[in-house]
Amino acid sequence: MSTTSEEITDAQLVEIYQFAVDLGKKAGAKLMDGIHARIGGIISDISSNVATNASMTSNLAFEEKDNAVDIVTQVDEVERFIHEAISTKYPTHKFIGEETYAKSSSSAREYLITSEPTWCVDPLDGTVNYTHMFPMFCVSIAFIVGGKPVIGVIYAPMLNQLFSSCLGRGAWLNESTRLPLIRNTRGSISNDNKDNFGIPPMPDNAPGKCIFSCEWGKDRRNAPGGNLRKKINSFVNMAAEKGGENADGLRGMVHGVRSLGSATLDLAYTAMGSLDIWWEGGCWEWDVAAGVAILLEAGGLVTTANPPEDPDTAKIEDVRLGSRLYLAIRPAGPSATETGRQTQERAVREVWKRVKHLDYSRPGA
Amino acid sequence: MSTTSEEITDAQLVEIYQFAVDLGKKAGAKLMDGIHARIGGIISDISSNVATNASMTSNLAFEEKDNAVDIVTQVDEVERFIHEAISTKYPTHKFIGEETYAKSSSSAREYLITSEPTWCVDPLDGTVNYTHMFPMFCVSIAFIVGGKPVIGVIYAPMLNQLFSSCLGRGAWLNESTRLPLIRNTRGSISNDNKDNFGIPPMPDNAPGKCIFSCEWGKDRRNAPGGNLRKKINSFVNMAAEKGGENADGLRGMVHGVRSLGSATLDLAYTAMGSLDIWWEGGCWEWDVAAGVAILLEAGGLVTTANPPEDPDTAKIEDVRLGSRLYLAIRPAGPSATETGRQTQERAVREVWKRVKHLDYSRPGA
Known part of the structure; x- marks a missing residue:
């Protein structure tokens, strides 16, 4: 039995949104655990109290080959965490995850999103940045109904930036600041235009000035x-x-x-x-x-x-x-x-x- | 009267380093004030309590032309703040700042750093990023002796990343983590190699894998x-x-x-x-x-x-x-x-x- 798009009420959508935001935060924290495990060793163990025990060296993972394996394992775990949380809470929803999909036997790389309620997840986007501890990496969670993404959660934990949206409820940075951030000083604010107040047009000569x-x-x-x-x-x-x-x-x-x-x-x-x-x-x-x-x-x-x-x-x-x-x-x-x-x-x-x-x-x- | 490189003792260098780090933090906070002033209006005023008074609209500065003027004024102020702090503390040191230099009458753009102790400052690097509220901007403060930069402070306040170094004392992220962050799992740690432990070589086929x-x-x-x-x-x-x-x-x-x-x-x-x-x-x-x-x-x-x-x-x-x-x-x-x-x-x-x-x-x- 599958749920169709018609069956998701507005109240359910809000509940799903809150669940997705919470899940994004937890998954992002797991990605940061991996960063802290790697640099934590440098901070506390190397610079102050030097030791050569195995538990310490296991914290310091950057050797090219080992690191690649470690990262894949860790990212698999984050995807499994997200998948399990969704399956438990919403057992009728479909799930498509980057790691699962990449490992599937299908060589055709078919597009699998249908009209059913579907979660589409990348546990780690910006993998090369992540392995290099460059902060531009994130977890990405979308909820799709009728083939259209209606909820989006992107969390970049090393940047401390959480982007989220729910259809009809606006898009937000860190749950408090309405997107886009860029705003004009021109015009006057009313209840009618408060959400869109002062957003500048694309430049006259775009792509110039862009x-x-x-x-x-x-x-x-x-x-x-x-x-x-x-x-x-x-x-x-x-x-x-x-x-x-x-x-x-x-x-x-x-x-x-x-x-x-x-x-x-x-x-x-x-x-x-x-x-x-x-x-x-x-x-x-x-x-x-x-x-x-x-x-x-x-x-x-x-x-x-x-x-x-x-x-x-x-x-x-x-x-x-x-x-x-x-x-x-x-x-x-x-x-x-x-x-x-x-x-x-x-x-x-x-x-x-x-x-x-x-x-x-x-x-x- | 000018100080020459010989006259700076090790103890003085450490004092200058702490001063520079502190100055970088304060200057970065001033840059963030500009960001908060712009998005603060969107958070508290627009999304909850709508008003049309002048004090509010003045918080929302992004119109292309006005914004450019505002930014230049603000960055000038940050440079002046840095310059004054340095002149007060170290009146004999030379100062070269991006904003001051750019406005000087010299069309030749001569290189002005000599062997004297000199501060070389960019109050805002990544200006276009800053105006677009893209987090890759920073304040940059260097102290140069004998033509060589011996102290560096870079603070990217929207990323919450402070990079600093002092000659002979290592380079640090947020004053606690030794740079570079990337480390191997191979080898063993001793007091001799603890600062450089496990830093990977450049790849065999560099620029491949880079x-x-x-x-x-x-x-x-x-x-x-x-x-x-x-x-x-x-x-x-x-x-x-x-x-x-x-x-x-x-x-x-x-x-x-x-x-x-x-x-x-x-x-x-x-x-x-x-x-x-x-x-x-x-x-x-x-x-x-x-x-x-x-x-x-x-x-x-x-x-x-x-x-x-x-x-x-x-x-x-x-x-x-x-x-x-x-x-x-x-x-x-x-x-x-x-x-x-x-x-x-x-x-x-x-x-x-x-x-x-x-x-x-x-x-x-």
């Missing part, structure tokens, strides 16, 4: 026509306008380029308004489901990374979660002449004109 | 032969090995590429061991002085970004602080066949083979 976020990714086959070369060409087109009338190289260039090594946090920071544009191909639904929920609830736009034949007029479709192709625009308010959505759509079209078509196909997506 | 950090920067003149094109070509060479015997694109490619938007934090994270290699041209001494102090004290290597004529045999010179050309390698321990320094120098030579010669000249440097 912070552009992109990832070099793991797919490094440097074949002609391959995804890596297409990605790099796209980055360069975004960063520096080439030739044409504006050979001074100033027109349309972005204000900054960032690569954090975590697709999930790219989306979270786009929801904050810290990043204006994120463009990526190749990541998976567990990397983005919670981030998409949070960004949409904050007022952002998410569509496909791949430019259509006519970028000026093509319909801007909602993102398909399993498409592995994502273009995200931060929340935006109205300008003097456009609605917030119009400024976002203008930015989408300008990005599409500068980026290449990436090849990521997917059975079932 | 996290490479680079910044697209502000210099976007996209002229043929210009710095931007040379930078981008270098990034691509580091990320994806081209052609030759290993056309599969696997040889030598880095494990990850990161761009944080803060040169200072790039150096701090290299000292942590979170980033393995940082390569950059165009930034200034206040961007790097504290980071160089911390990285060197942690056991890292800093030299020039620009490849010599024979990268395989050229002497690896110490970095020149005013050169605007930097290549940093993380702290490294010995491998089975090499000293830690040898693994770092090998990495330097392999980077030099992949990067372009950048054009940044400087009177007096």
Whole structure:
């Protein structure tokens, strides 16, 4: 027996949201345990009281090979913890986890999210950052109904930043600050606009003045026509306008380029308004489901990374979660002449004109 | 009357170090005041009790133009605070601050650091991140004697990470954890090696398996032969090995590429061991002085970004602080066949083979 989307009431959704936030905090704390175990040895044992016993050296895990094994084991445990908590509380809900999926026998990498209530979880996004103790890593938990992410929880414990959202209830930083953070001083606040007060439009000349976020990714086959070369060409087109009338190289260039090594946090920071544009191909639904929920609830736009034949007029479709192709625009308010959505759509079209078509196909997506 | 390097005793250096750490904390707190003033309005005023009085809207500053002015004013104040504290405590020391320097009448941008005891300060590195409330910003304070940075303090208040070092006393995270954080499980700990215990060598095939950090920067003149094109070509060479015997694109490619938007934090994270290699041209001494102090004290290597004529045999010179050309390698321990320094120098030579010669000249440097 499975629950369908119609059966989830508003009160149930709020309960599920609170459960998801609590679960995210606990899972993030488990990730931090791994960090503390590694640096704890350096703090207390090495710098003050030197000993050579085995219990101490076992705290200090960074040797390349051992460390990789340790991390995989630890991340498996975090996913199992999350899975068990969900199965106990909501036994009828489906569960898709990054670690479980990656180990499944299916070589086809099918898209498995249906219309049923489904949890989509990445116990650790930003694995390379985590092994290097670079703070840009997080746990990501999404609850999906009817194929759409309705609850998102992203917790980056080393940054002490918890991003969360529930459909119709806004997106939040650390449960207290409404997203996006960026706000204008213009206009006046009323009860009608208090949630969206002063959110700036996308810049007139976007992607000019924008912070552009992109990832070099793991797919490094440097074949002609391959995804890596297409990605790099796209980055360069975004960063520096080439030739044409504006050979001074100033027109349309972005204000900054960032690569954090975590697709999930790219989306979270786009929801904050810290990043204006994120463009990526190749990541998976567990990397983005919670981030998409949070960004949409904050007022952002998410569509496909791949430019259509006519970028000026093509319909801007909602993102398909399993498409592995994502273009995200931060929340935006109205300008003097456009609605917030119009400024976002203008930015989408300008990005599409500068980026290449990436090849990521997917059975079932 | 000026103090020369000979006149600073060890006891004085320790006192100066404590003063610098304290100053960094206070300056960072001032930067966070600006963040709290902006998001404070959203938390307490908008989401609960809506009002339209002027005192509230003045808290919400993000309109592009106003915001830029506000930020400059605020950063000036932080620099003035640091400058006054130093002048009061150490009236004979020289002071070079980013904001003061940028506003000086000198169009030559001369390098002004001499052999005298000098403070070199950037009140805010990562300005674009700060205006976007992206946490990768910091205050940077260096104390330089005889032209060499001997004390470094970098405080990233939104990350709650304080990096500090004093010549001969190690480099530290939050005053309690010895840098680098990355450590092996191999070997045994003794009093002789406790500070350097288990630091992994640079990888055998570096830059393979390395996290490479680079910044697209502000210099976007996209002229043929210009710095931007040379930078981008270098990034691509580091990320994806081209052609030759290993056309599969696997040889030598880095494990990850990161761009944080803060040169200072790039150096701090290299000292942590979170980033393995940082390569950059165009930034200034206040961007790097504290980071160089911390990285060197942690056991890292800093030299020039620009490849010599024979990268395989050229002497690896110490970095020149005013050169605007930097290549940093993380702290490294010995491998089975090499000293830690040898693994770092090998990495330097392999980077030099992949990067372009950048054009940044400087009177007096």
